[in-house]
Amino acid sequence: MKFDLHPLQHRALDMLRASLASGKRRPMLQAPTGFGKTVISAAIVEGALRKDNPVLFVVPFLSLVDQTVEKFAEQGIESVGVMQGYHPQTDAKQPVQVASVQTLMRRSLPKAGIVLIDEAHRWFDFYGKWMAMPEWADVPFVGLSATPWAKGLGKHYDDLLVPTSTKELIAEGWLSPFKVFAPSHPDLSKVRTVAGDYHEGELSEAMSNPILIADTVSTWLQLGEDRPTLCFAVDRAHARKLSDEFEAAGVPTGYVDMNTPPEERAAIGERLRNGQIKVICNVYTLTTGVDWDIRCIILNRPTKSEILFTQIIGRGLRTAEGKTECLVLDHSDTTLRLGFVDDIHHDRLDDGKRQSGKRTKREKATPLPQECKACSCLKPAGIHKCPSCGFAPERQSRIEEQQGELIQIKGGKKARKEATPHSPQEVYSMLIWIQQDRDYNQNFAKAKFMERYGNWPVGLKHEPLAPDAVFLNWLKSRQIAYAKRKQKDAKHAA
Ligand SMILES: [Zn+2]
The missing domain is CATH 3.40.50.300 (P-loop containing nucleotide triphosphate hydrolases)
Known part of the structure; x- marks a missing residue:
């Protein structure tokens, strides 16, 4: 041999x-x-x-x-x-x-x-x-x-x-591990199923909801850590909308579909590799980004097809120098519906009688993942404490005594911000740096800290630290969320 x-x-x-x-x-x-x-x-x-x-x-x-x-x-x-x-x-x-x-x-x-x-x-x-x-x-x-x-x-x-299996290949280091967040849940109640998967036109319309599009961008700013990212859209119009929203938030973004000529596709891949662009919005094609070093997948293309789902996530599972895991931001509820890709398993071929998208009795033996109520990370069923943020469900809200002051640690969406790599001291110090640098109100750092952690920066040192890209992206995502809320409030008031 x-x-x-x-x-x-x-x-x-x-x-x-x-x-x-x-x-x-x-x-x-x-x-x-x-x-x-x-x-x-x-x-x-x-x-x-x-x-x-x-x-x-x-x-x-x-x-x-x-x-x-x-x-x-x-x-x-x-x-x-x-x-x-x-x-x-x-x-x-x-x-x-x-x-x-x-x-x-x-x-x-x-x-x-x-x-x-x-x-x-x-x-x-x-x-x-x-x-x-x-x-x-x-x-x-x-x-x-x-x-x-x-x-x-x-x-x-x-x-x-x-x-x-994919599980074995991950365990043996052939493929990269992955972590899934389900930051938003689209309303697909009006989308019909045709030939085993969602009707593309109706799906595109449902997924083009402006709040969903804005949330996709702000979530990436918050959790994406500037990773080279491949964002999957329903169709070309939807991919364009996502790409425009990323650009509007100041994130250099590329766009690829099946009509993109091979040379242009290669050039876009090269720009992703050298960091000139961060995100590529695309409509799934067999050959998109097969050799690219992708470290974050944004899934905005809901599907009932295990094949399509597995191939999309597979784009992010290639191993690479310095890559510890692939981040999956699933805005499509697909992981919640079909399970983690490495749990999808069939030990016999389909005989044509099975309904697509339905799990057989055997497959139901692997229970579907559950969403952490605090950080929206998807955890395997039966795992109590969130492996990402540490949140354990029975403690929805607890009061801890710390250094003589009562600090409330809130459950709910707020704790989601803890899913970034900084310690509270680092976050506070970077906020102080920004407060001084931008000449903000003297309560800015404290207020932002409270917004993020649900408690005041008690006992932390008051010293500035230059913020990094991850932190700046998080801050930007908060400002975008704030602007969207104001827009909505203004509409309601009108
Ligand atoms: Zn969590």
Whole structure:
């Protein structure tokens, strides 16, 4: 074996070998994002070539053909021909042929000893007809997917191989851990469900609610810590609104959708990498930001699809130098509805009878997350004390005696501000610095401290400290919230 495979990847190949040896001919291999699907595919291809079996590798879009050829070349697999129009790499004599499903539908099928179907959760009826042809009955078709949960796959594939899970990959350090906050709850009561997911137009309208848009920006300012961020919107109009709101708050923001040309997409990615922009608003496409170092995901695209949800969050789970976790700001209630992405698990393929978005009895065994009432962090069911802010539900409001004074620690939304990395002393000192620097009223620091913690800065040292970006963003978010409230009050008064 010329590939340096990790034991977990070996496990995947062993499972595949065992499945084929047991007589299965249509196995589906689940390879989560970050598991090295390319290396595993390359190892399967190499194994087939050693036995003189020609390989046909099928991708669901034309745009993935070149990427696949490039990735195979990186793995040292050069004997590749491309089936696609007048592609320069057209060479029917090569033992590995890469083709899009669209091309195959229009052509006569080449001979193959094994067929690999990439992104196999994307189903085409053509596959069903092809798999059912008698001359292909003995040829293995191996589906590859991070999310092989599409409706009806079990009618065509005969085995589901799950060599690892997102949970295991996080525990082993292959993927980044993540933390989810649910800062707002959209009203989707008037949004219809069509073909298993929300009606896009109605969803876009519901999610374009100005308060929701403003809250998205102020939450990011407050919790986002200036992280490189990918914000998922429903459609282009919605993405534009989010992007405009970020820009209006002084956050340099980029925008990407499926019509963004590859060169421009690369340039936007580069600007994110070097810090010229902080947030990229986008509408989900298969290839958006696959290689970007994303440390915060803003989810403003509610979905009932576990596939879409898992792929979106997956954009933030790549590990990187200095990255300890991915922050997920879920304004869509999707995590509350579908569970944490690393809890989504199926041990068999869908036979077409299951209703989408409904959890089966087995899956309900993993209870849904619960929201911390204090900081809106989502915690696993059954965890009492919030791992993010330390809030424990039975103490809604408690009074503590501290240095001879009564200090009330309030529950409710106020404690949410504690979810930033500063100590109360640091916060107070930075407020003093700003008070002096901007020549604010002498009560400014104390009042802001009270607003944030629900108590006065008793016993803290009165010395200034230069504020950092995280703190300034928090302060800005408070000012935006204040301005919005005033606007609303003015409207009511009018
Ligand atoms: Zn909390």
